[in-house]
Amino acid sequence: MTTIESKMDLDGATYKTLLESTRAIPWKIDWDTMQFAYIGPQIEELLGWDQSSWATVQDWAERIHPEDRDWAVNFCVAQSKAGIDHEADYRALNKNGDFVWIRDVVHVVRKDNGDVDSLVGFMFDISERKRTEEQLAALRRELEELSFKDGLTGVANRRRFDVVMETEWSNACRNKQPLSVLMLDIDCFKQYNDHYGHLEGDQCLKRVAKLLTVAAKRPRDFVARFGGEEFILILPDTNQSEAYKIASHCRELIASEHIPHKGSDVGKYLTVSIGLNTATPECSDEVIPFIETIDKRMYQAKQRGRNTIVSD
Numbered sequence: 001m002t003t004i005e006s007k008m009d010l011d012g013a014t015y016k017t018l019l020e021s022t023r024a025i026p027w028k029i030d031w032d033t034m035q036f037a038y039i040g041p042q043i044e045e046l047l048g049w050d051q052s053s054w055a056t057v058q059d060w061a062e063r064i065h066p067e068d069r070d071w072a073v074n075f076c077v078a079q080s081k082a083g084i085d086h087e088a089d090y091r092a093l094n095k096n097g098d099f100v101w102i103r104d105v106v107h108v109v110r111k112d113n114g115d116v117d118s119l120v121g122f123m124f125d126i127s128e129r130k131r132t133e134e135q136l137a138a139l140r141r142e143l144e145e146l147s148f149k150d151g152l153t154g155v156a157n158r159r160r161f162d163v164v165m166e167t168e169w170s171n172a173c174r175n176k177q178p179l180s181v182l183m184l185d186i187d188c189f190k191q192y193n194d195h196y197g198h199l200e201g202d203q204c205l206k207r208v209a210k211l212l213t214v215a216a217k218r219p220r221d222f223v224a225r226f227g228g229e230e231f232i233l234i235l236p237d238t239n240q241s242e243a244y245k246i247a248s249h250c251r252e253l254i255a256s257e258h259i260p261h262k263g264s265d266v267g268k269y270l271t272v273s274i275g276l277n278t279a280t281p282e283c284s285d286e287v288i289p290f291i292e293t294i295d296k297r298m299y300q301a302k303q304r305g306r307n308t309i310v311s312d
């Protein structure tokens, strides 16, 4: 043997040994009869089904997860008919009733006249890879959620507020519904921190955030921390008088907690000042002036002695 080709001129038995010693599972399907001409014995170790139980394409299709079956079968048949090599990921049923992620890599063998003769391929166990992918996707979702959450209070953060506000503004324009927004600022919170310490201040912010989520009880009501000791509530499909009631409820909920606030200029307990605005926006209206008005009203509430609501 002098050439590389002759060195590689392996006999059938050697090929078989090689094929059956890989982790990938080789197989061959005769196109005319749709019967398995061959499947590697490794299939039994992977899926538990006996090598001889893989007789027809039907056996293969029936051992695919019901959610993956239609597309996997249709895709593989269409690609094969078109003579295109392809690969498909699907969940295969093992004998215990569990599913294993498989990547089937398929090569279409043609006759001299171009017709499909057979399909040959390898099945790879990709369950480990899928597990890693799923873990990564879950981590990504968690990260995304965290990036929209205020780390201290657990309510939405300013970034999330911006997104939800834009969405609800558009909804209100489209549906010609009133939209109300409340901005709440804890009164004399600097003195609170000075008197009780920053950590107690943090606990207080958490308590207030929790109470606000109680007040914003409809499914689309939305609470966010707007800044340090400022919170904001978006109340879709809510007119001014309804929003005023919710603002009063927020004040009452916080007052009824009797959170001691020795440094307050207002009274013995923690209070909030609230600015409120309502609009049924036209689609040409901008969000920013609407929010600026709320901000101004909140400061008016401060100027009027705090612990009050300003809505016009």
Ligand SMILES: Nc1nc2c(ncn2[C@@H]2O[C@H](COP(=O)(O)OP(=O)(O)OP(=O)(O)O)[C@@H](O)[C@H]2O)c(=O)[nH]1
Pocket: 152, 185, 186, 187, 188, 189, 190, 191, 193, 197, 198, 199, 200, 201, 202, 205, 227, 228, 229, 302, 306
């Ligand atoms: N503990 C704590 N304090 C915060 C946090 N964010 C902002 N603050 C404090 O909130 C206080 C806000 O003070 P100011 O803006 O002067 O307002 P105020 O004392 O509440 O006075 P008025 O709003 O006029 O009633 C500052 O002392 C900030 O340090 C936080 O995450 N934790």
